Amino acid sequence: MTTLLDIDKVTKTYRRRGNSDVTALSDVSLAIDDQEIVALIGPSGCGKSTLLRMIAGLDNDYVGALRWSEAPRPGKDIGFVFQEATLLPWRDVSRNVSLGLERQRMDKAAVSARVSELLDMVGLGDFAQSYPSQLSGGMKQRVGILRALAYDPRVLLMDEPFGALDAITRDKLQDDLLAIWERTHKTIVLVTHSVEEAAYLADRVVVMSPRPGRIKSIHTVPFSRERSSETRQLPEFAQFTGMLREELG
Numbered sequence: 001m002t003t004l005l006d007i008d009k010v011t012k013t014y015r016r017r018g019n020s021d022v023t024a025l026s027d028v029s030l031a032i033d034d035q036e037i038v039a040l041i042g043p044s045g046c047g048k049s050t051l052l053r054m055i056a057g058l059d060n061d062y063v064g065a066l067r068w069s070e071a072p073r074p075g076k077d078i079g080f081v082f083q084e085a086t087l088l089p090w091r092d093v094s095r096n097v098s099l100g101l102e103r104q105r106m107d108k109a110a111v112s113a114r115v116s117e118l119l120d121m122v123g124l125g126d127f128a129q130s131y132p133s134q135l136s137g138g139m140k141q142r143v144g145i146l147r148a149l150a151y152d153p154r155v156l157l158m159d160e161p162f163g164a165l166d167a168i169t170r171d172k173l174q175d176d177l178l179a180i181w182e183r184t185h186k187t188i189v190l191v192t193h194s195v196e197e198a199a200y201l202a203d204r205v206v207v208m209s210p211r212p213g214r215i216k217s218i219h220t221v222p223f224s225r226e227r228s229s230e231t232r233q234l235p236e237f238a239q240f241t242g243m244l245r246e247e248l249g
């Protein structure tokens with residue numbers, strides 16, 4: 001595996017006018033491989049979202065370095081999936097998904113073909129003309145993921161993408177995400193509060209400590225890349241998630 005992104009001793013301090021400064025990240029180093037799925041877990045406020053925003057290039061005010069094997073092209077190489085789907089209510093499903101493509105001035109026929117392909121991938125083909133208000137939470141979240149995938153980014157950053165969903169929908173979307181990975185082999189950095197989700201999806205799980213966020217430990221998931229409902233039943237799965245829970249304290 002080749003390193004896609006080398007995060008080297010990154011420290012991030014938020015300066016707050018009239019208030020004391022907040023050190024959100026302290027001396028964080030992590031190498032992310034090409035095509036890898038990395039999960040970040042850690043207590044609230046330990047800097048997970050801050051780190052994602054830096055990787056996305058949305059925050060450049062930090063000490064340390066982010067070194068890419070190939071510099072990401074702004075708006076093209078990085079897809080961001082937010083905790084809430086943040087869809088545009090006045091656009092239907094297909095025009096929410098096509099948002100990033102329109103910015104790239106792709107021609108109409110190509111955009112429409114790409115959008116249909118994506119919608120079919122997660123079983124939303126029949127909802128292309130529906131509006132966000134007509135969708136369930138899980139469907140909205142799928143549209144949010146497709147919107148990030150539409151322009152075929154190299155890296156997908158996901159900030160608690162399934163946090164607001166019920167357990168069954170969540171399991172289904174985890175499997176959708178793995179199916180997407182099978183087809184695209186995107187590098188994925190996923191923030192989650194669920195040790196089960198981290199174990200089920202990731203190749204490696206990074207445990208962070210409370211603010212100021214540091215990397216406490218990094219764990220390679222001890223079972224194969226192929227995951228299914230049976231994975232969750234494996235004794236190794238229970239052992240691994242138990243260990244992660246202990247690490248979290």
Ligand SMILES: Nc1ncnc2c1ncn2[C@@H]1O[C@H](COP(=O)(O)OP(=O)(O)OP(=O)(O)O)[C@@H](O)[C@H]1O
Nearest residue numbers: 014016022024043044045046047048049050051211
């Ligand atoms: N714009 C900001 N200005 C000042 N402080 C901030 C800002 N954004 C985040 N912080 C602080 O930085 C720390 C890390 O925030 P961050 O949102 O990265 O945490 P997190 O790990 O994503 O937490 P959660 O799990 O609750 O989403 C927090 O203490 C927060 O108060």
Ligand SMILES: [Mg+2]
Nearest residue numbers: 048049050159
């Ligand atoms: Mg966060």
